[in-house]
Amino acid sequence: MPAIDxxxxxxxxxxxxxxxxxxxxxxxxxxxxGYTVHKHPPRxxxxxxxxxxxxxxxxxxxxxxxxxxxxxxxxGLSGGAVPLxxxxxxxxxxxxxxxxxxxxxxxxxxxxxxxxxxxTNSVAGKGYYxxxxxxxxxxxxxxxxxxxNAGGAHCLKYGVTTNHVLGLEVVLANGEIAEIGGVPDAPxxxxxxxxxxxxxxxxxxxRITVRILKNPEGKKTVLAYFDSVEEASQAVxxxxxxxxxxxxxxxxxxxxxxxxEAGTYxxxxxxxxxxxxxxxxxxxxxxxxxxxxxxxxxxxxxxxxEVKVAATExxxxxxxxNRKTAFPxxxxxxxxxxxxxxxxxxxxxxxxxxxxxxxSERSGLRIANxxxxxxxxxxxxxxxxxxxxGETELAVRVGSEVLKVCADAGGSITGExxxxxxxxxxMRYVFTDDELEAQLQIRDVFNPRNLLNPDKMFPKxxxxxxxxxxxxxxx
Amino acid sequence: MSAPVSHAKGNxxxxxxxxxxxxxxxxxxxxxxxxxxxxxxxGHEQQSPRGRVHLIKSVAEGKLSxxxxxxxxxxxxxDCRACETACPSGVQVGSLIEAARGQIRKAIPLTxxxxxxxxxxxxGVFPHPSRLHVLGKLxxxxxxxxxxxxxxxxxxxxxLPRHLREMERVLPAVxxxxxxxxxxxxxxxxxxxGRVALLxxxxxxxxxxxxxxxxxxxxxxxGYDVVVPRGQRCCGALHIHAGDREQGKALARQNxxxxxxxxxxxxxxxxxxxxxxxxxxxxxxxxxxxxxxKAVRFAEKVEDISQFLVARGYQKPRGRVEARVAYHDAxxxxxxxxxxxxPRQLLREIPGVEWIEMELADxxxxxxxxxxxxxxxxxxxxxxxKMKAVPxxxxxxxMGNPGCMLQLMMGARKHGRTAAIVHTVQLLDWSYEREARxxxxxxxxxxxx
Numbered sequence: 031m032p033a034i035d036x037x038x039x040x041x042x043x044x045x046x047x048x049x050x051x052x053x054x055x056x057x058x059x060x061x062x063x064g065y066t067v068h069k070h071p072p073r074x075x076x077x078x079x080x081x082x083x084x085x086x087x088x089x090x091x092x093x094x095x096x097x098x099x100x101x102x103x104x105x106g107l108s109g110g111a112v113p114l115x116x117x118x119x120x121x122x123x124x125x126x127x128x129x130x131x132x133x134x135x136x137x138x139x140x141x142x143x144x145x146x147x148x149x150t151n152s153v154a155g156k157g158y159y160x161x162x163x164x165x166x167x168x169x170x171x172x173x174x175x176x177x178x179n180a181g182g183a184h185c186l187k188y189g190v191t192t193n194h195v196l197g198l199e200v201v202l203a204n205g206e207i208a209e210i211g212g213v214p215d216a217p218x219x220x221x222x223x224x225x226x227x228x229x230x231x232x233x234x235x236x237r238i239t240v241r242i243l244k245n246p247e248g249k250k251t252v253l254a255y256f257d258s259v260e261e262a263s264q265a266v267x268x269x270x271x272x273x274x275x276x277x278x279x280x281x282x283x284x285x286x287x288x289x290x291e292a293g294t295y296x297x298x299x300x301x302x303x304x305x306x307x308x309x310x311x312x313x314x315x316x317x318x319x320x321x322x323x324x325x326x327x328x329x330x331x332x333x334x335x336e337v338k339v340a341a342t343e344x345x346x347x348x349x350x351x352n353r354k355t356a357f358p359x360x361x362x363x364x365x366x367x368x369x370x371x372x373x374x375x376x377x378x379x380x381x382x383x384x385x386x387x388x389x390s391e392r393s394g395l396r397i398a399n400x401x402x403x404x405x406x407x408x409x410x411x412x413x414x415x416x417x418x419x420g421e422t423e424l425a426v427r428v429g430s431e432v433l434k435v436c437a438d439a440g441g442s443i444t445g446e447x448x449x450x451x452x453x454x455x456x457m458r459y460v461f462t463d464d465e466l467e468a469q470l471q472i473r474d475v476f477n478p479r480n481l482l483n484p485d486k487m488f489p490k491x492x493x494x495x496x497x498x499x500x501x502x503x504x505x
Numbered sequence: 506m507s508a509p510v511s512h513a514k515g516n517x518x519x520x521x522x523x524x525x526x527x528x529x530x531x532x533x534x535x536x537x538x539x540x541x542x543x544x545x546x547x548g549h550e551q552q553s554p555r556g557r558v559h560l561i562k563s564v565a566e567g568k569l570s571x572x573x574x575x576x577x578x579x580x581x582x583x584d585c586r587a588c589e590t591a592c593p594s595g596v597q598v599g600s601l602i603e604a605a606r607g608q609i610r611k612a613i614p615l616t617x618x619x620x621x622x623x624x625x626x627x628x629g630v631f632p633h634p635s636r637l638h639v640l641g642k643l644x645x646x647x648x649x650x651x652x653x654x655x656x657x658x659x660x661x662x663x664x665l666p667r668h669l670r671e672m673e674r675v676l677p678a679v680x681x682x683x684x685x686x687x688x689x690x691x692x693x694x695x696x697x698x699g700r701v702a703l704l705x706x707x708x709x710x711x712x713x714x715x716x717x718x719x720x721x722x723x724x725x726x727x728g729y730d731v732v733v734p735r736g737q738r739c740c741g742a743l744h745i746h747a748g749d750r751e752q753g754k755a756l757a758r759q760n761x762x763x764x765x766x767x768x769x770x771x772x773x774x775x776x777x778x779x780x781x782x783x784x785x786x787x788x789x790x791x792x793x794x795x796x797x798x799k800a801v802r803f804a805e806k807v808e809d810i811s812q813f814l815v816a817r818g819y820q821k822p823r824g825r826v827e828a829r830v831a832y833h834d835a836x837x838x839x840x841x842x843x844x845x846x847x848p849r850q851l852l853r854e855i856p857g858v859e860w861i862e863m864e865l866a867d868x869x870x871x872x873x874x875x876x877x878x879x880x881x882x883x884x885x886x887x888x889x890x891k892m893k894a895v896p897x898x899x900x901x902x903x904m905g906n907p908g909c910m911l912q913l914m915m916g917a918r919k920h921g922r923t924a925a926i927v928h929t930v931q932l933l934d935w936s937y938e939r940e941a942r943x944x945x946x947x948x949x950x951x952x953x954x
Contacts, residue, residue, distance in 0.1 A: 055560060055574030056551045058563055058568070059551035060550055066533050105534060105535040105538075294590075295593065358593035361596070
């Protein structure tokens with residue numbers, strides 16, 4: 031038996047012995063999150079059950095100069111919760127209460143470990159819902175959503191997490207507790223905006239106030255099949271150009287369709303179609319049928335091979351389950367996948383897709399494309415087999431190439447999954463050295479010793495000065 | 506340590522290691538987490554389906570060894586398969602867990618009283634119907650001789666661990682097993698439309714012989730000759746769950762022979778756990794050249810009683826059962842066999858039934874085979890969670906698995922609920938019976954006129 035790490039006793043003193051994991055096997059389960067390319071076990075995992083415990087744990091680690099990482103459900107896709115340097119993981123899953131719902135002011139207060147979908151389920155009875163709906167919403171936590179500024183299929187119309195956060199309680203790097211926001215349009219800098227999407231590098235959120243919305247009066251969903259990706263992309267542009275603002279406008283290509291049909295929620299997409307669009311409109315009941323008619327006619331103008339409207343709520347739910355489980359469903363047709371998260375101007379969709387197709391052909395790796403087409407957020411899924419030597423590295427290179435294409439088309443390297451480990455280097459596609467340095471200076475204000483989720487988000491070496499001195503080429 | 510080298514896979518060194526195809530299908534997305542009762546209870550990743558699959562894979566890759574730290578999460582799994590329903594890429598977690606348990610039991614054999622209990626019950630009693638029946642008789646004597654009430658009064662039972670005490674309190678009045686009370690072939694009422702076999706089961710027949718009798722009545726009433734093959738044995742699910750694959754396979758072979766010889770169109774099962782195990786015989790015997798094909802032929806015939814009746818059509822019951830009824834999905838029916846709508850249909854069509862759909866109906870009750878004996882603390886917590894979802898205002902809580910029935914009887918008692926715990930088939934049987942009584946009463950009345 032190897033000697034127990036002395037920090038375990040100290041952490042157990044704060045949270046109780048049941049709430050610290052340190053055995054080798056237990057730690058192995060924490061060596062990665064939803065991004066599995068890089069793995070490393072943490073030094074320990076600690077489960078605080080309240081803000082004060084988080085603060086005490088952070089203060090202890092800060093005083094000992096031990097780096098640490100907050101973690102929710104570990105469904106992140108960019109490796110934000112992977113303890114690459116053997117950091118201590120602070121798991122927030124035991125803080126999973128819904129603290130308060132205020133229907134009059136349309137807000138809810140949750141602990142960070144509260145699962146996204148549970149919020150909607152908890153307020154649905156009164157006709158409300160929580161809008162950000164990442165595909166992992168069955169399991170992901172709202173704390174994690176804040177860390178990654180998570181989006182979802184419906185962010186086209188409703189915005190991403192940052193548009194729904196009203197207030198935060200945060201434990202800072204030294205263990206101090208701070209309250210941010212809470213009142214609409216607070217004067218001063220938008221610190222809430224800064225913290226949302228900071229990937230656990232600026233603080234640990236321990237209480238979150240979010241907006242809840244009244245369910246739309248009406249909602250209808252359309253499925254449209256196309257024989258060419260080009261036509262489907264044009265249909266997307268046409269729908270937006272026609273002045274319609276769908277709640278969601280999703281696209282999957284042929285390989286993605288193969289995956290979802292082999293998965294747990296097949297809907298019987300016809301064989302041989304090149305692309306499917308899933309379009310949802312919602313709002314005041316009176317206008318919805320008109321919008322649907324317009325969408326159908328736009329699709330017909332783009333040689334749609336079949337277009338249908340969901341007849342029942344069950345059918346609609348099934349179409350969404352099929353789409354929302356698209357990433358993991360790839361497990362049915364490939365042992366591993368890497369999901370990318372590029373953003374492009376919508377109008378460049380056909381051309382970017384063609385370039386992705388060429389990358390796939392050149393590399394020999396299949397790429398399934400799933401996108402939030404309406405807002406130009408692409409999720410190319412690079413299919414590979416980690417058991418074949420060299421294929422993981424190839425997949426990572428292919429992912430990077432895809433992001434380069436997106437950045438060159440005037441887009442960005444991430445829409446909603448965060449930078450994490452995965453896209454650190456690709457930050458250079460969209461930021462200059464000076465811009466990166468400016469961001470690191472902001473990090474220093476909150477996290478001067480770089481103990482909070484170190485080695486994430488920024489390329490290495492992070493500093494211009496260090497970079498200039500570095501003898502090796504970066505790329 | 507005598508296994509042929511060809512079975513070796515990383516640190517798995519015995520026959521039937523966890524299947525690489527199955528753990529490779531896991532892409533680590535985490536969508537299973539919220540479906541897992543033990544994860545919800547602990548919040549620990551290694552006690553989640555994703556975490557367990559990751560550890561199982563790590564052992565295969567030689568990164569971890571088969572140790573106590575590996576044994577704990579693998580044996581804390583309920584094998585409830587709720588994660589399989591949630592998994593978008595169809596990872597067969599149950600099969601991986603069962604295979605890993607087989608390896609663990611080889612690497613770390615049980616010792617002390619656990620080893621004794623295991624070999625006494627799982628190897629000594631369950632595989633042998635005659636011994637099982639003796640056990641049943643002893644229980645009956647215990648209940649009827651006054652010994653039970655004597656022991657309860659004296660407080661001697663307080664010497665038992667708490668979970669055994671709780672279980673003792675809810676033991677149903679043991680009825681006679683159909684393997685003893687019924688002939689091997691029970692003819693259909695009227696002209697036969699088919700011939701089916703019934704798996705009597707071990708716990709079911711000894712503890713709930715009355716449910717088997719009800720199942721036979723329902724089947725014969727619907728025009729089936731029912732065979733109760735005498736050569737049948739315990740299905741082996743408990744053994745496979747416990748990591749004793751050899752005994753599980755031996756039982757599987759005996760059952761395959763017994764039921765194929767019965768020459769029936771269907772093997773009807775009224776215990777979800779057993780039905781699931783029977784349907785998985787082909788996988789259990791995948792590298793048995795003599796039995797694999799037979800296992801496939803056999804498994805194709807296996808049907809849950811509710812599935813069987815709904816698929817073939819059945820006489821709609823007309824006798825009224827005035828009761829507020831909720832239904833609990835046994836894990837091995839809902840998640841294991843995908844049978845959800847059929848039992849609900851059977852129950853809802855009974856006249857007089859006021860249906861109450863229970864929330865989280867398919868969440869495990871903590872029974873999980875003998876999990877409530879091997880992991881009483883966790884099973885108790887999971888039962889408490891389950892009871893929160895059971896509505897107060899119901900008269901009957903129906904389900905299709907004897908293990909769940911015992912567990913929920915315990916839950917009802919512990920939480921002061923009055924609802925009776927029943928098997929789906931019992932309700933159907935009652936309705937038929939009332940219908941027959943009414944008809945008899947009517948014809949009496951007509952005669953009287």
